Amino acid sequence: MAGVPTATPIRARDEDLAQVSYNADGLVPAIVQEAGTRQVLMFAWMNEESLRRTLDSGRMWFWSRSRQEYWCKGETSGDRQWLREAYYDCDGDVLLFVVEQEGRGACHTGNRTCFYRAFGAAPE
Amino acid sequence: MAGVPTATPIRARDEDLAQVSYNADGLVPAIVQEAGTRQVLMFAWMNEESLRRTLDSGRMWFWSRSRQEYWCKGETSGDRQWLREAYYDCDGDVLLFVVEQEGRGACHTGNRTCFYRAFGAAPE
Numbered sequence: 001m002a003g004v005p006t007a008t009p010i011r012a013r014d015e016d017l018a019q020v021s022y023n024a025d026g027l028v029p030a031i032v033q034e035a036g037t038r039q040v041l042m043f044a045w046m047n048e049e050s051l052r053r054t055l056d057s058g059r060m061w062f063w064s065r066s067r068q069e070y071w072c073k074g075e076t077s078g079d080r081q082w083l084r085e086a087y088y089d090c091d092g093d094v095l096l097f098v099v100e101q102e103g104r105g106a107c108h109t110g111n112r113t114c115f116y117r118a119f120g121a122a123p124e
Numbered sequence: 125m126a127g128v129p130t131a132t133p134i135r136a137r138d139e140d141l142a143q144v145s146y147n148a149d150g151l152v153p154a155i156v157q158e159a160g161t162r163q164v165l166m167f168a169w170m171n172e173e174s175l176r177r178t179l180d181s182g183r184m185w186f187w188s189r190s191r192q193e194y195w196c197k198g199e200t201s202g203d204r205q206w207l208r209e210a211y212y213d214c215d216g217d218v219l220l221f222v223v224e225q226e227g228r229g230a231c232h233t234g235n236r237t238c239f240y241r242a243f244g245a246a247p248e
Contacts, residue, residue, distance in 0.1 A: 010243055010244050011244050012243040012244045013243070013244050016241065016242075016243045016244065017243070019241070029153055029167065031155055031164060031167065033164055037162075038161070038162030038163070039162070040155060040157055040164065040220050042213070043153065043155065043213065043218040055243060055244075085242060086242060086243040086244075087239040087240070087241060087242050087243070088239070088241055088243065089166070089167060089238040089239050089241075090231050090232065090233050090235070090238045090240070091238075094167040094238070094239075096164050096239040107214050108214065109214050111214070114213040114214045114215075114218070115211040115212070115213050115218075115220040116211070116214070117140065117143070117211060117212055118140075118209060118210060118211050119134055119136040119137070119140045119141070119179060119210040119211070119212065120134050120135050120136045120137050120140065120179075120210075
């Protein structure tokens with residue numbers, strides 16, 4: 001029987017956290033990539049508190065702009081994401097998280113990734 | 125001697141292009157991932173015209189919010205990106221591009237990826 005993934009909180013350095021800049025709404029884009037396959041699973045927004053919750057808990061916490069509330073990925077669906085690595089970009093205004101994806105996948109449609117539709121194919 | 129990568133324009137279906145929704149500023153987030161390694165290289169913004177230029181030319185075109193102008197990745201640095209696959213997410217408000225990265229890499233710092241700094245390590 002496969003075990004339940006374990007949470008691995010990340011102890012962030014203050015000097016790294018201080019590098020993150022938030023937009024006028026206090027938000028920063030967050031890209032979520034699957035460990036192993038390296039597939040890009042989804043994209044959402046974080047504020048400073050959701051970044052702290054994510055690093056402290058080892059689970060992915062986002063800020064919903066439409067509902068104006070925190071949400072923890074998979075809390076209701078069971079399709080939880082377990083933090084493995086966390087990065088910030090050269091300008092400090094985009095975040096990248098590598099996670100272990102539990103359940104069906106990241107997308108509410110039932111697809112493993114939210115990016116399941118292509119714009120077309122390159123000509124042969 | 126390695127050849128120069130070739131451009132492979134993507135002929136997008138109108139029904140796919142119509143799925144893309146732009147924010148109040150007419151922009152949509154664009155994630156760029158490297159073909160092969162699947163490394164997430166960078167993040168930038170596109171408007172409708174830069175998406176069309178990207179698909180039509182097979183080169184990555186973005187919109188600079190600070191300079192309020194179009195920019196083609198690698199046009200001055202030579203670190204060009206050659207489009208291989210293009211996706212949009214379930215809500216149609218985020219784009220993902222898989223590219224062949226030429227030159228040193230995607231980041232102006234000389235790093236291959238813009239996400240070269242981690243928040244710390246998980247405890248052993």
